Amino acid sequence: MTLSVTIDHRLGNFRLAAEFTADSGLTALFGRSGAGKTSVINVIAGLIRPDRGRVAIDGDVLTDTARRRFVPPHRRRIGYVFQEGRLFPHMTVRKNLLYGARFTAGPRNAGELDQIVGLLGIGELLARRPENLSGGEKQRVAIGRALLARPRVLVMDEPLASLDEARKGEILPYIERLRDEMRIPIVYVSHSIPEVARLATTLVVLSEGRVAAIGTPSEIMGRLDLFPLTGRVEAGAILNTRVTGLDARFGLSLLRAAAGELRVPRLDIPLGTALRVRIRARDVMIALAPPDGLSALNVLPGIVAEIGHADGPIVEIRLDCAGEPLIARLTRRSVETLALAPGRQVYAVIKSIAFDHHAFAGTISAAGADADADAG
Amino acid sequence: MGWLTDFSADELTAIRLSLWVAAWAMACSLPFGLAAAMLLARGRFWGKSLLNVIVHLPLVLPPVVTGYVLLLLFGRRGPLGQFFEHTIGLVFAFRWTGAALASAVMGFPLMVRAIRLSLDAVDRRLEDAAATLGASRIFVFLTVTLPLILPGILAGMILSFARSLGEFGATITFVSNIPGETQTLPTAIYVFTQVPGGDLGALRLTLVAVAISVIALFASEAVARRAARGAAQGGAA
Numbered sequence: 384m385t386l387s388v389t390i391d392h393r394l395g396n397f398r399l400a401a402e403f404t405a406d407s408g409l410t411a412l413f414g415r416s417g418a419g420k421t422s423v424i425n426v427i428a429g430l431i432r433p434d435r436g437r438v439a440i441d442g443d444v445l446t447d448t449a450r451r452r453f454v455p456p457h458r459r460r461i462g463y464v465f466q467e468g469r470l471f472p473h474m475t476v477r478k479n480l481l482y483g484a485r486f487t488a489g490p491r492n493a494g495e496l497d498q499i500v501g502l503l504g505i506g507e508l509l510a511r512r513p514e515n516l517s518g519g520e521k522q523r524v525a526i527g528r529a530l531l532a533r534p535r536v537l538v539m540d541e542p543l544a545s546l547d548e549a550r551k552g553e554i555l556p557y558i559e560r561l562r563d564e565m566r567i568p569i570v571y572v573s574h575s576i577p578e579v580a581r582l583a584t585t586l587v588v589l590s591e592g593r594v595a596a597i598g599t600p601s602e603i604m605g606r607l608d609l610f611p612l613t614g615r616v617e618a619g620a621i622l623n624t625r626v627t628g629l630d631a632r633f634g635l636s637l638l639r640a641a642a643g644e645l646r647v648p649r650l651d652i653p654l655g656t657a658l659r660v661r662i663r664a665r666d667v668m669i670a671l672a673p674p675d676g677l678s679a680l681n682v683l684p685g686i687v688a689e690i691g692h693a694d695g696p697i698v699e700i701r702l703d704c705a706g707e708p709l710i711a712r713l714t715r716r717s718v719e720t721l722a723l724a725p726g727r728q729v730y731a732v733i734k735s736i737a738f739d740h741h742a743f744a745g746t747i748s749a750a751g752a753d754a755d756a757d758a759g
Numbered sequence: 760m761g762w763l764t765d766f767s768a769d770e771l772t773a774i775r776l777s778l779w780v781a782a783w784a785m786a787c788s789l790p791f792g793l794a795a796a797m798l799l800a801r802g803r804f805w806g807k808s809l810l811n812v813i814v815h816l817p818l819v820l821p822p823v824v825t826g827y828v829l830l831l832l833f834g835r836r837g838p839l840g841q842f843f844e845h846t847i848g849l850v851f852a853f854r855w856t857g858a859a860l861a862s863a864v865m866g867f868p869l870m871v872r873a874i875r876l877s878l879d880a881v882d883r884r885l886e887d888a889a890a891t892l893g894a895s896r897i898f899v900f901l902t903v904t905l906p907l908i909l910p911g912i913l914a915g916m917i918l919s920f921a922r923s924l925g926e927f928g929a930t931i932t933f934v935s936n937i938p939g940e941t942q943t944l945p946t947a948i949y950v951f952t953q954v955p956g957g958d959l960g961a962l963r964l965t966l967v968a969v970a971i972s973v974i975a976l977f978a979s980e981a982v983a984r985r986a987a988r989g990a991a992q993g994g995a996a
Contacts, residue, residue, distance in 0.1 A: 428891050456890040457899075463891040469884055473906045482902075486893030532892045 386440050386536050386568045390426050392433040399423070399433075399592040405536075405568040408584035409558075411600075412572045414612070418589040420572040424538040427570060428463050429456035440535050457486070462534030466541045468521040470513035476524050477509040483532025495531065502564070503527045503557055519550035523557060530565070537561070538570045543578060551578075558582055576617035580604065580661045588612055604661070605708030607691040607699050618699070619663035620710045626656045635680075635735065642683040642704030647738040664699055666737035667711035670730045671721055681733040685709060687725050690718065702731055762959055763966070770960055772939050773947035774967055780855055780943055781923035784862035785916050788870055792915060795867075796874035817929075818868040826932025829861055833933070857934035858941045862923035869922055870915035877911020878904075913982045921975040924968065944968050 386405040392398070399419040403410070412420045425431040427438055429445065432453055438446040445454045445461075470479050480496065500506050503523045513521060522542050529537060542558075543551045555578075562569060562582065573579050579586055579600065586603045588596040590612050596603055601621040603609060610618050624645065628637035638645040638658060645660065652658065673682060685702035692698075693715050700723060702709045709731055713723075723729070766774070795814055799807065817825050833840040833851040843849040851857035881904055889899045927945040934941040936950065948964045951957030 430887055430891070456887070457893050457895050459891075460893070461891060463888065465884070465888060467884075469882075469888040471885060471889070471903060482889065482894070483892030528892065 384441055384535060384566075384568055386427070386570070387437070388423065388427060389437045390423060390433050391435040392422065392426065392431070394422065397592060401587075401589065401592070401594050403587050403594060403597055405570050405585065407566050407568055409562040409569045409571050409582050410585045410587060411579040411583035412570060412587050412589055413574065413576075413579050413583075414589035414595075415574055417591075419592040420574075420589055421540050423589070424463070424540055424570055424572055427536070427538055428461045429454060429459050460533065460535045462529030462532055462537040464522070464525050464529050464537070464539040464542045466544055468513070468518075468525040470516075470521055470524060470528070472513055474512075475509070476505065476511050476513070476516070479513065479524060480509075480528050480531055482528060487533045499527050499530050502560060517550070518546050519553045522546065522550075522554055526557065526561070530561075534567065536568045536570065537565070538572075540572045541574070542571075543573075543575070555581065576604075576614060577661070580621055580659065600659070601707065605701060605710065607689055607701050607710070610691070610699060615697075615712075616665075617663065618710065618712075619661050619666070620701075620708045622660045622662060622704075622707055622709070624658050624660050626650065626652050626654050626658060628654065640683070640704070641707050642685060642709070644681075645683075645733070645738075646680040646735050648735060660738065662709060662733060663737070664710040664712035666733055667709065668732040669700070669711050669713060669717070669721065669723070670732055673730055674732060677732065679732045679734045681735060683709065683731045683733070685729060685731055687723055687727045687729055689725060690723065693718075702729065704731065763963065766963060767960065769938055769942075770947065770964060773942050773944055773964065776855060776858075776939070776941075777924055777943040778971075780858045780862055781920045783856075783859040784866060784923040785870075785920045787859065788863040788867050788919060789912075789916060792867060792870040792874060792919070793912070795871045796878055796915075799871065800875045800878035814871050815868045817865050822865065822926075822928025823932050825864060826861060826929035829857075829864065829929065829933045833857065833860060851934070853934050853937060853941060855934075855940055858926075858930050858943060859923075861929040861933045862926045863919070865926050865929055866919035866922035869918040873915030873918055874908060874911050877908040877914075880911075881907045910982050910985050914979050917975050917979040917982065921972060921979075924971055924975075 384407060388404070389402045391400045397419070399422050401419065401423055412423055414420050422431060426433050426436060426446065433446065433448060435448045436446055437444065437449070444452055445459050446452065471482065474482070480500070500509070503526060505520065505523050505527060508516060508520055508524065513524070516524065526542070543554060546554070559582065562584070571582060583600050586598060586600050587594055588603060588609060595612055596606065596609055601623065604613065604618070605620045622640045624638040624640045626636060627639040629635070629649065630637065630646065634649045635646045636648070636650045638647060638660065640660070668679070683704050685704035687700055688703040688708070689701040690698065691700060696714050696716070697712060698715050698718055699710055699712050700718065702711065711731060795810070799811055799814070831837055833843070835841070835844070835850070835852045840851055843851070849856065851860050885903055886899050889903045894902065925945060926943070927949070930941065930943065931946055936942050936946045942950070944964055944967065948961050948968070951961035951964065
């Protein structure tokens with residue numbers, strides 16, 4: 384299934400003009416607050432009727448202002464997980480979950496509730512009322528409620544924004560399972576880099592109501608020109624790796640990337656698992672020769688591909704490490720001292736302890752990733 | 760203490776009639792009160808402030824004026840009075856139905872206010888959520904909005920009932936003071952105070968009126984507390 388969206392809509396002084404498509408998998412709408420992310424999914428769900436625009440799932444047109452077509456929200460079958468859950472306070476969790484089920488067509492599958500309750504781990508909560516749930520529990524129930532209405536597309540509006548770090552960690556694996564097990568497009572609104580780096584199959588960057596870039600997370604995160612939008616502090620490239628070994632003596636896992644091998648604090652993941660690793664630009668050092676007598680364990684050879692625009696003392700440079708981008712943040716002084724220029728062969732040095740639980744994305748929760756480890 | 764419970768037949772009739780009239784006034788104004796509250800809270804239409812003024816008029820007009828307007832409209836020669844008499848055989852003039860109509864009109868603004876306040880407190884985003892789950896607007900109203908405003912509806916009904924029990928000016932102007940037909944508690948008390956030796960009867964009926972009002976106020980207070988709790992939960996969810 385493919386969701387296609389074209390919007391041109393004015394909200395006061397703000398103009399939203401966006402266009403993108405979302406296939407099965409998770410499409411993250413990323414941008415700062417006020418970028419128009421929530422308005423986009425409200426248009427998809429039919430809660431906003433755009434001035435001009437078109438929303439369609441495969442051939443089924445839900446909104447088409449040119450043809451004066453507008454399907455009301457309740458006939459769209461688009462599941463919506465709201466930032467604040469929006470559970471019905473006067474119903475139990477079970478009744479909340481089954482609210483949308485009575486409107487679904489086709490045979491009622493008795494196992495459906497059990498399956499989704501199992502997927503989200505909310506079996507214990509069924510008899511409770513929303514007022515007696517924690518924030519994380521509320522969000523899981525809200526996800527289950529949306530899924531039980533058998534949506535063709537699931538939209539999620541910052542479902543983790545109101546939760547603390549621990550609760551986020553509790554829900555992220557469930558969203559990963561949704562992405563991998565439900566064969567429907569998911570449109571996921573977020574302004575958190577770690578979240579989208581971990582969850583997204585496609586990243587749509589919104590800025591001031593417009594689509595600034597579309598691509599895979601590694602493509603987008605590897606682009607220096609997008610740093611003002613993606614945020615400098617968390618900025619960093621994503622490497623696609625595979626778990627290849629375990630150094631039991633020192634408690635380190637070995638990851639294989641195209642550019643070379645990485646040693647990171649032990650991960651409890653089976654060998655062979657594909658793993659996305661986000662390496663923040665601030666954690667990368669540059670050497671001109673393979674370093675000797677250095678504590679850092681991870682050295683990846685690469686070629687300087689691009690030197691970013693410097694405003695102030697800091698500058699980002701992009702390396703090409705066997706085809707994958709890696710970003711390093713240096714002082715302008717270092718860039719000059721080392722005479723870095725595009726085409727120059729260098730070595731990127733990354734401390735093993737830079738890989739904390741924010742660094743790992745993909746199919747696993749990085750349990751144990753932030754376990755104590757020597758700096759190597 | 761025998762004098763306290765020793766009600767005469769006329770007094771008992773007045774008490775029964777008062778409760779009967781108040782119950783009808785409350786029940787019949789409920790659908791209209793709900794509709795008016797919905798229109799005022801949710802509607803966007805021309806003349807909305809005019810509707811608001813009309814609904815609240817009985818609250819500020821002298822009751823005698825309201826009663827006289829009712830007499831003009833719903834009396835035997837009034838346009839609406841003739842309409843109801845000829846279509847469904849319903850006569851208001853000098854009947855208990857007229858007393859119920861006067862009470863309903865006087866209690867109407869209170870009922871609408873209570874329901875409208877609870878409608879304003881409903882989190883509209885819950886209704887959006889229900890729509891994305893597949894519920895049509897009427898179904899959203901029945902399964903989400905109505906349960907959430909139930910405390911407001913109950914409070915409105917109690918207020919309307921209590922107002923009916925106290926209704927005097929509009930009733931006596933519109934349907935006069937006929938024992939067994941339109942003589943309710945307040946008019947009966949008034950009559951007792953106007954005749955020699957009526958003090959005891961007036962006191963008995965006064966105590967009954969006080970008792971009924973106190974019960975109604977406690978009930979409305981309890982409902983309001985529940986409503987406040989419900990709204991807090993709705994906000995947190």
